[in-house]
Amino acid sequence: MGRFIQIVEVGPRDGLQNEKTVLEPAVRADFVRRLEAAGAERIEAVSFVHPRYVPQMAGAEKVMAALPRTEGRSRIGLVLNGKGYDRALGTGVDEVNVAMSATDGFGLKNQGLNVDQQVQMLADILAGRANAEGAPGATPKLSATLSCVWGCPFDGEVSVQQVGDLVARIAALGVEEIALADTIGVGDPWSVTKKVEAARKAAPDATLRLHFHDTRNTGLANAYAGVEAGVDVLDASAGGIGGCPFAPGATGNIATEDLVYMLERAGFETGYDLDKLIESARWIGEKIGRPSPSALSRAGGWPASI
Secondary structure, eight states, rough: OEEEEEEEEEEIIIIITTTSOOHHHHHHHHHHHHHTTTTOOOEEEEEETTTOGGGGOOOEEEETTTOOOOOOEHHHHHHHHHHOOOOHHHHOOOOOEEESSSSSSHHHHHHHHHHHHHHHHHHHHHHHHHHHSSSTTOOOOEEEEETTTHHHHHHTTOOOOHHHHHHHHHHHHTTTTEEEEETTTOOHHHHHHHHHHHHHHOEEEEEEEEEEEEEEEOOOHHHHHHHHHHHOOOEEGGGGOOTTTTTTTTBOOOBBBHHHHHHHHHOOOOOOOOOHHHHHHHHHHHHSSSSSOOHHHOOOSSSOOO
């Protein structure tokens, strides 16, 4: 077997949150099940944000209610603050992903909190989590995602030093998995290498995860750079759908099927069924009323089987 690369599927959350079509919770739960049938073991299923701001994510509790806990599958809920975390605890999510920002500008726009306030928010969540330890289901796994690591639509460039310093602060709180996100898709493979190195130096014991948007057609190249730098966990969205409502011009994540194809052609293992992924990408394209933008949803895999 080749080296295993874990791909965290984020289509039901990051993928759908920026689409014009608002899907009912039952359809979104069906999307999760289809992706899990295609091999997704960790999947960002819901987001606990106010529906006034992101109506596409309304009904998170209904989505989770339709997804009873399943052995070998981990459903992740994204939260922006303590209120979202409290909501998540009541739904049976297996993991909570706390969204943060590398910049004040995006943090204030996305959450109403600057960087220092976000770090305090995370510390408060972790303190409450520690107090709840021992209660059944009260302490799902927790990770943190840093948005705008490669650039901010409001503050501009983000330095390697900025990223390293913030990763160190988060790791010092005890967060075991930290994701670096190129929210607006401005990164390049060389800057990926530099910021991965800085993050690893700042948090040598933490698992690093990478989250790339393909806004400027560098997403797969950036994923390649991350893998070459030793990162074993990547986010991706089936069909390449999505974006961020608070990041002007941002398009979808790298497509799960495109990433799986690239990695498996190179001899890596992912645990996904490529044909089923392509089917899921085409299916969600029909549901949102537009073809999924991924390359493989158009061309299929090779050797062709669909």
